[in-house]
Amino acid sequence: MKVGIVSNSPGEVLGWAVPASSILKKLGFTIDLYLTPCMFATNKEYEVALQHGHFDKIYKPKQTLFEILLPQKRYDLFFHMGGDIWYSTKFKTSKLYSYGWGTKRLDKFFCLYLVPNQYYYRKLTERGIPSSKIVKIKDLAFEKLKRKQYDPNSKLIGFMLGSREVEFWNLLEIYLQTIALMPKDYEYIFFVSPFIYQDDSFEQKLQGIMKMYEGYRVKFLVNEVEKYEVMSKLRLMVTIPGTKTNEAGFLGIPQLVILPLQKPEHIPVWGIVGWLDFLGSFGKKIKSYFVIKYAEKNLLNKKRYIAMPNMVSNSEIVPEMIDKITPEKLCQVLLSMVENSELLSRISNDLVRVYDEWEYEAISFHDFVRRI
Numbered sequence: 001m002k003v004g005i006v007s008n009s010p011g012e013v014l015g016w017a018v019p020a021s022s023i024l025k026k027l028g029f030t031i032d033l034y035l036t037p038c039m040f041a042t043n044k045e046y047e048v049a050l051q052h053g054h055f056d057k058i059y060k061p062k063q064t065l066f067e068i069l070l071p072q073k074r075y076d077l078f079f080h081m082g083g084d085i086w087y088s089t090k091f092k093t094s095k096l097y098s099y100g101w102g103t104k105r106l107d108k109f110f111c112l113y114l115v116p117n118q119y120y121y122r123k124l125t126e127r128g129i130p131s132s133k134i135v136k137i138k139d140l141a142f143e144k145l146k147r148k149q150y151d152p153n154s155k156l157i158g159f160m161l162g163s164r165e166v167e168f169w170n171l172l173e174i175y176l177q178t179i180a181l182m183p184k185d186y187e188y189i190f191f192v193s194p195f196i197y198q199d200d201s202f203e204q205k206l207q208g209i210m211k212m213y214e215g216y217r218v219k220f221l222v223n224e225v226e227k228y229e230v231m232s233k234l235r236l237m238v239t240i241p242g243t244k245t246n247e248a249g250f251l252g253i254p255q256l257v258i259l260p261l262q263k264p265e266h267i268p269v270w271g272i273v274g275w276l277d278f279l280g281s282f283g284k285k286i287k288s289y290f291v292i293k294y295a296e297k298n299l300l301n302k303k304r305y306i307a308m309p310n311m312v313s314n315s316e317i318v319p320e321m322i323d324k325i326t327p328e329k330l331c332q333v334l335l336s337m338v339e340n341s342e343l344l345s346r347i348s349n350d351l352v353r354v355y356d357e358w359e360y361e362a363i364s365f366h367d368f369v370r371r372i
Helices: 010-026 045-052 061-069 118-126 165-179 202-213 224-231 243-251 271-299 308-313 327-338 341-361 365-371
Strands: 002-007 030-035 057-059 077-080 096-099 112-115 134-136 156-160 187-191 218-221 236-239 255-260 320-323
Touching: 002 010, 010 030, 010 045, 010 243, 010 365, 030 045, 030 061, 045 057, 057 061, 112 118, 118 134, 118 308, 118 341, 156 224, 165 187, 165 255, 165 327, 187 224, 218 224, 224 243, 236 243, 236 327, 243 255, 243 308, 243 341, 255 327, 271 320, 308 341, 320 327, 327 341
Parallel strands: 002 030, 002 077, 030 057, 077 096, 096 112, 112 134, 156 187, 156 236, 187 218, 236 255, 255 320
Antiparallel strands: none
């Protein structure tokens, strides 16, 4: 039987489409992956999906647009797993399912919606999607995770550097300067996204920067399997918004989620404003204005959250730092957290409680596919 999947950016490709492909392959399906245009994409989604997934064919964004315009092969099952759900409605299938997202306007195309947490459930019901069409599913991003007991006495602090190059190098500079201000008894691990180290020049550029920071207790980790083993040993994780906040949340790892506003043109956003990225420097300049206004209206006053654990729980479990972030400011907030073991333990317990509430009610993707 033939399955199609639409996906696009790092979190959706590696967190949803890739583990789904592994499960579907074991069940005897052949799988095609269609990547779509996206302002959150890195342009390395094809290479990562090819390396990590079990896809028979992968279509790059331009190829996907071409396939939509032409008569296509028919699919026994089709899953939307990221991006604009409109793309998935253009494929020939009698069984179309959306993972996470849906709109009332396009509801007639979808059989069911697979929701991986409370946040997506609230969003769909608020949009008028009937609860009878919503299936509570265990998050595919957690397939590779094994939770361990949190250790508040660990001396290891982790930093996530983002999946886009501009994020990686800008964050690396801030993080390294912050570490220089921290006490000497901590160790640091920098987690490198596979969407970054696909670039052959990565190691050479990194070595050049690290020459200025010799003697620091810093390691870089690129191995995906080892990455989650090490993540479970962290005292605290520092990261920008994204899939890793969700994975760390499931593991019960306290985190500080930051959104640096000093370069708003580099912050990817949804909707019409996000598409300004494709207009070059002029478009990014216009986008900067709207990003700052949105942050002032919705984020700084906590009307909306940027960390997935907070979005899931609809409360601020993990601290969010939305500001023009300097090493001095970041160091101050970091110290206030890492030196408070009681706070870290409480955050960890709250994270486990919130994620376990959903896990008890949800079924696995594997079981869902077998049922249909």
